[in-house]
Amino acid sequence: MTATTALKDWPLWEVFVRSKQGLEHKHCGSLHASDAQHALQMARDVYTRRQEGVSIWVVPSKAITASAPEDKDAMFEPAADKIYRHPTFYDIPEEVGHM
Amino acid sequence: MAGYQDYLLHLADNALILAQRNAEWCGHGPILEEDLALGNNALDLIGQARMLYQHVATVRKDGKSSEDLLAFFRDVPDFKNYTLLELPHRTAILPTSAGDRDYGVTMARNFLFSALMVQVWGALEKSSDAQLAAIAAKSHKEVQYHLRHAHDWVLRLGDGTEESHRRMQAAFDYLMPFTQEFWTESAMETAAVKTGAGVDVRAFRAEWEATVADTLQAATLKLPSSVGFVTTGKFGVHSEHLGFVLAEMQSLARAHPEAVW
Numbered sequence: 001m002t003a004t005t006a007l008k009d010w011p012l013w014e015v016f017v018r019s020k021q022g023l024e025h026k027h028c029g030s031l032h033a034s035d036a037q038h039a040l041q042m043a044r045d046v047y048t049r050r051q052e053g054v055s056i057w058v059v060p061s062k063a064i065t066a067s068a069p070e071d072k073d074a075m076f077e078p079a080a081d082k083i084y085r086h087p088t089f090y091d092i093p094e095e096v097g098h099m
Numbered sequence: 100m101a102g103y104q105d106y107l108l109h110l111a112d113n114a115l116i117l118a119q120r121n122a123e124w125c126g127h128g129p130i131l132e133e134d135l136a137l138g139n140n141a142l143d144l145i146g147q148a149r150m151l152y153q154h155v156a157t158v159r160k161d162g163k164s165s166e167d168l169l170a171f172f173r174d175v176p177d178f179k180n181y182t183l184l185e186l187p188h189r190t191a192i193l194p195t196s197a198g199d200r201d202y203g204v205t206m207a208r209n210f211l212f213s214a215l216m217v218q219v220w221g222a223l224e225k226s227s228d229a230q231l232a233a234i235a236a237k238s239h240k241e242v243q244y245h246l247r248h249a250h251d252w253v254l255r256l257g258d259g260t261e262e263s264h265r266r267m268q269a270a271f272d273y274l275m276p277f278t279q280e281f282w283t284e285s286a287m288e289t290a291a292v293k294t295g296a297g298v299d300v301r302a303f304r305a306e307w308e309a310t311v312a313d314t315l316q317a318a319t320l321k322l323p324s325s326v327g328f329v330t331t332g333k334f335g336v337h338s339e340h341l342g343f344v345l346a347e348m349q350s351l352a353r354a355h356p357e358a359v360w
Contacts, residue, residue: 042132
C-alpha cells in the first residue's frame with residue numbers, strides 16, 4: 001500500500017495526550033488510521049516517544065463539530081470589550097496562590 | 100562460565116541483529132507512523148543489546164571487553180543470533196533493492212520472535228542473575244508492545260485485501276521453517292539453565308505454538324508447516340545475509356575505532 005492510498009482510505013483521528021496524572025488531555029495532533037485501536041497505537045509511536053504522556057485519547061475527526069473561521073467576528077468579537085469579566089480588579093490574598 | 104556468557108551474547112545478538120534489520124525501514128516506512136514505530140522498536144532492541152553486552156563485559160572482567168567491542172569487532176561466526184533475524188525483508192532470493200522490502204515479512208518476523216521473547220523475558224525476570232533479571236524486567240515491557248504492534252498488523256494484513264492476504268501468507272510460509280531453530284538444544288542454553296540464570300525456551304513451545312495458531316486463524320491465514328532444514332545461527336553458522344548486515348553495521352566503528360560523539 002502506498003502512503004497516498006493509506007491516507008485516502010483511512011479516516012482521520014485527533015489525538016489528545018495527558019502529560020501527567022491530574023492534568024487534562026491536550027490536543028497534540030492528528031493522524032490517519034484504519035480503526036480506533038490502530039490510531040491509539042500510532043499515537044503512542046508518534047506522540048509519546050519522549051515520555052510526553054501517561055494516557056492517550058483518540059477521537060474520529062469527523063465527530064468534532066468546529067466553529068467556522070468566517071464566524072469568528074460574530075462568535076468572539078463581542079467578548080472583546082467586556083474586560084470586567086476578567087477578575088483583575090480584585091486583590092487576591094497571597095495564600096490563595098495561582099488562580 | 101563461557102557457556103553462560105555465550106547465552107548472554109545469544110540474547111544480545113538476537114536483539115542487535117533484529118534491531119539492525121528493523122532500522123532499515125527508517126526513512127522508508129510505508130507511512131510516517133510505521134516509520135516511527137519501527138524506529139522505536141529498533142531502539143528498544145538496541146537498548147536491550149547494549150545492556151546485555153555491558154553485562155557480558157562486566158562478567159568477563161578481562162579489562163578490555165566493552166559493548167562496542169562485542170557489537171562491532173566480532174565477525175559472522177561469533178554471532179549467536181537466530182538465522183530468522185538476519186534475513187532480508189522478503190520472501191525469497193530476489194533482487195535486493197530497498198523497494199523490494201515487504202512489510203508483511205517484517206511484521207511476520209517481529210510477531211514470531213516477539214511471541215517467543217514475551218515468554219523468555221517474563222521468565223528471566225526470575226533469573227538467579229540479578230542483573231539479567233533487571234534487564235528482563237525492562238525488556239519484557241518493551242517486547243509486549245512489539246508483540247501487540249506486530250500481532251495487529253498480522254491481523255490487518257492477513258484479513259485485509261486479496262493482495263495483503265497473499266503476501267502475509269507468503270511471509271509466514273517462508274519464515275515458519277526458520278522457527279525450528281528456537282527449539283534445538285545448544286550447549287550455551289543448557290549451561291545457562293543449569294546455573295539457574297537462564298531459561299529453557301523449549302518450555303514455551305506449546306504456548307508459542309498456540310499464540311501463533313490463534314493469531315493466524317484470526318487473520319484468516321493457514322498455519323504453514325515448520326519442517327525442513329533447521330538453521331544454525333545460534334551456533335554461529337549463518338546464512339549468507341549476516342555478513343552484509345554486519346558489514347553495514349560495523350564499517351563505521353571499524354573505520355574510526357574508539358571514535359566518540
